[in-house]
Amino acid sequence: MTKSADRTPKIDVRVTQIVDVTSEIKRFRFEPTDGKPLPVFAGGAHVVVEMEDGDTLRRNPYSLMSSPGATDAYNISVRRDPGGRGGSMFMHDRVTVGSLLRLSHPVNLFPIDRRARKHLLFAGGIGITPTLAMMSELARYGDAFELNYAVRSENDGAYLDQLRNTYGKRVSIYRDDQGEQIPLTTLLAAQPLGTHLYVCGPGGMMNWVLSTAEGLGWPAQNLHSERFLAPPSGSPYEVRLAASDLSIKVGPHQSMLEAIEAAGVDAPYLCRGGACGQCETRVVSFDGDLLHNDHYLTDDEHAGGQKVMPCVSRFEGRELVLDR
């Protein structure tokens, strides 16, 4: 285990296997270089993978899809996203068997609720990754669950055969190119009291599932979701870091957090996706517009202009001064 510039403990791993799961998705197997057992985790957890891409230090969160009890290796699956900021492209095109990477300890912002009488899982596309780990755990403890998994087509669907073979009737697969659609309202109305719902997939699908459930009277506490929110790109801008007495430039495809880190300033973070609140930063002053892209601050806090989440939010205007 080593300490990185951000002072949180990291796990050094070697890539020992890469599998083409579909034309767009690759699975990577990580094993610890020191041979010690990897930390156990709970289904729904992710790790932040550190990749040195030339001058750029990338830190991308990926859900752990392997069985939570397995301590010899971790598995993640990555969808190649040419329109993204390059992290998935780096994983697909530059990482090979034998590559060395560093991982954070597992972090879980999408845990199973152990009070539930039944767990109703929804996954879309690459959102199947945390769901696989959750099902492995639920099956291990004998909990009742069902999965509804939406994919573009049989060929584009990851792990379809594995799911059918392992979980049988507990899995329903909906292939878009066959016109198959999740009968959401019927499904939700048929669940016993005490069922908890979990959804992970494209934003539109998640909004649909959550808003339908809310509309049918499901309590908010029974609804769990994890959004894979990558930092959006935008025009470059400058930021003054008052506490560090530095001015930094934020590139078009670089998040404010990444720019702060690149300047050698230690900024707290956890999920790097606008959800957890750990990177919350005080805005000393600004002359322009704060572009809030997070799911953490309240509407009032967004309007108040005193806080910003640098992992995903941006700025447009003449001057932004942060307390960092």
Place this chain on the structure above:
Amino acid sequence: MTIEFNTETFRGDFTYHNSPEAIARFPFPFHEDKYMYSVNIEPHISFRPGSVYEHPFDVDEHYVSEVADRALVLNEDPLRSQSLPHMNLAGWDLLELLMTNFSQSYPQWFELHQDGDRWHWINRPLGIDDTFTFLDNTTLPYGPMEYIMRQTQGDYALLDQRDDNLWMDAGVITTQADWSLDFDIGMNFMEWHGPVPLAHELGVFDRALKFLLNLRQGQPVRRLNWTMTVHPRLDTSPENYAKWGVDRATVTPENAGEYMYLRVELQSLWRLPRSNAIVFPIRCYLISLQDLVTIPKWGRRLHRVLRDLPDELADYKGLTMTRPSVLQYLSQFDDGAQTSAGTFPD
């Protein structure tokens, strides 16, 4: 480290005693001559060999006798150990955490052998030699939390994380400073801290909760809390108030050195891997005032802290009745001289 375990009592004849080593390593909590609440959390990393901070879970000369006192409390009052059904997995997480750390920190006393799910645990000080199947409750004589807690010093609360809050859904609480697991079980972070004066207005709990919700595996934190107790009684529970409350009326300036104990809680907070719960150990250390004042800096500082403590805090900590006698006793050891910063002896 080779130490003898004390044979001592924390009730009745109160034969509890601290060796000179125990006095020197006592976790004195005051770094300055006054006290106010703060989110005084720091990383729980190893520090100062020989101190209570050297190992993640400190086992000291009081281990065997404390465990025996806990067994007495649990036999008298089973409601001191409770676990809501969804917390069973957290109990296994805790068992693993303590067994791996005890065996790594003190291999002369504890051994853990793991063959897949078949575990073999040896606890020499308590004469325990058990094999069991990890995650299988039927292979242990108690639930996993109670099983390992019956071999542990300090109270442990297991907090479920959900709905942006923490919920006290399990624990073993037998050495508490006047709070009740049976009353608090099922409450959330703000609810169980309800009675604490002043801290809510200071925003201490809002910040603490936000921080704890993001507590990470592999990065435990710690803090100190404190109060005072008459006689070295571990079980100062609301359930037994009738037994110990009256002791406060028996303290005089003449006997305060012998009767009054500074009670310090070394608290830590750990993220548990399988359940994603948080475990909150509250490890209790006791020192009599007459032992404490053998460290001159501590005698001076404690006098000043207690003298200037706001009344609301003194009331909440149960010090009101004994404070005058304590102050009169301690004033003998406060010559007004400057004290150094930090908690450790000069």
